[in-house]
Amino acid sequence: MAKNRIGIDVGGTNVKLALVNENGQIVYSNSVPTRAEMGYEFTVNNIKQAIYELLKETKLEAKDIQGIGFGFPGQVDYKAGIVRNAPNIPGWVEVPIAKLIEDEFHIPTRVDNDVRCAALGELNYGAGKGCENMVCITVGTGIGSGLIINGKLVRGASNAAGEIGHIKLQMHDGPICGCGDTGCFEAFASGPSIVAMAEEYIKGGKSTKYREMANGTAITPFIVCEAAKAGDPVAQRIFTIMGEYLGVGLSSVVNLLNPEKIIIGGGVADAGEILMRPLVETLRKRAMKIAGSAVEVVPAQLGNTAGVIGASLLIES
Ligand SMILES: [Zn+2]
Known part of the structure; x- marks a missing residue:
């Protein structure tokens, strides 16, 4: 079966979501407001709703998704799946985002710093190929x-x-x-x-x-x-x-x-x-x-x- 994954890029203003296929192509994308001033729970709920919408629109089920990855602008504990702090997104301190998403969707979830995510993208499909x-x-x-x-x-x-x-x-x-x-x-x-x-x-x-x-x-x-x-x-x-x-x-x-x-x-x-x-x-x-x-x-x-x-x-x- 095709390896579909969800990539999520969290910024100070918007959260961008995409369904990415095994060739690194975006087959569906969406974005929701971050609204950090409403508290991180608000943003997490927005993200959950956007993932449900992605699944509905692409006619996929959770079992069809190999994994979900998050990029955050800040200090992230990759192993623990925790956002330690994100200076431009107030309130995101010690947030166990990987667990919050895994508990909801039962899809393996990872989180890392956003520039590291960009480096992985460029390495595999962009200017850094090879x-x-x-x-x-x-x-x-x-x-x-x-x-x-x-x-x-x-x-x-x-x-x-x-x-x-x-x-x-x-x-x-x-x-x-x-x-x-x-x-x-x-x-x-x-x-x-x-x-x-x-x-x-x-x-x-x-x-x-x-x-x-x-x-x-x-x-x-x-x-x-x-x-x-x-x-x-x-x-x-x-x-x-x-x-x-x-x-x-x-x-x-x-x-x-x-x-x-x-x-x-x-x-x-x-x-x-x-x-x-x-x-x-x-x-x-x-x-x-x-x-x-x-x-x-x-x-x-x-x-x-x-x-x-x-x-x-x-x-x-
Ligand atoms: Zn300095």
């Missing part, structure tokens, strides 16, 4: 990663491996990071740091296109990116600096792991060449020669479906 050693990073509000070593996802001793966003780029001081420390990689190179740089330039009296484009509203990484693509030299400079920071941070990752590929996804990565060119140039210059010249840096291929496709693969990973 790789033995690769790093999948997402650059957005922070920098997350999923590490594949010798074909296997690396979780570490306490399920906390892959936090490359907190590699230190500066000994003392430096920008304050969401983790509470200073000088972390993601405090230099992420969506908020693009906005911070953009605002600094405005304060410094630079005339910029992104200021006009924002037109009194808040500056976002997207606006700065659009301005850079439209030829604004200040916005282009910001993305060059971002690319250089990413290249320096990733040179440590390359020296440590010697991956074949680094796959880059997340909102900031949509900037494309204006970010990738300085990133790759810096990486080749700053990493050790053998590892630095071997690594290929490529954009993620699965886009926002990587999370559900990857989550569906947890059942055998």
Whole structure:
């Protein structure tokens, strides 16, 4: 019988569900609001209803589903099936999501960090196909990663491996990071740091296109990116600096792991060449020669479906 699995990607705003077949194709998808402010029980009930609807619409029964996988943006205990905490989804602290779903549907359920799920998706069906050693990073509000070593996802001793966003780029001081420390990689190179740089330039009296484009509203990484693509030299400079920071941070990752590929996804990565060119140039210059010249840096291929496709693969990973 065909191996159908359900992948569920839980975000701060929406929960995406998909029925994924044995070829990694999405055959049915749906989404429900997270509404974290209503408490985690509310979200879990929404998810249960959405799974019932999926079964009804696809005319499948629980026994036809090989497994259910969840991706969460936060600290997850894969072995115990528990979400330890998810900073962007208030109330999700020590939630035994795997048991809650298994008790309802009697389908094996696994849960892991969302970037690790994306890495599994890219490894099996996206930009990482055929790789033995690769790093999948997402650059957005922070920098997350999923590490594949010798074909296997690396979780570490306490399920906390892959936090490359907190590699230190500066000994003392430096920008304050969401983790509470200073000088972390993601405090230099992420969506908020693009906005911070953009605002600094405005304060410094630079005339910029992104200021006009924002037109009194808040500056976002997207606006700065659009301005850079439209030829604004200040916005282009910001993305060059971002690319250089990413290249320096990733040179440590390359020296440590010697991956074949680094796959880059997340909102900031949509900037494309204006970010990738300085990133790759810096990486080749700053990493050790053998590892630095071997690594290929490529954009993620699965886009926002990587999370559900990857989550569906947890059942055998
Ligand atoms: Zn940090």
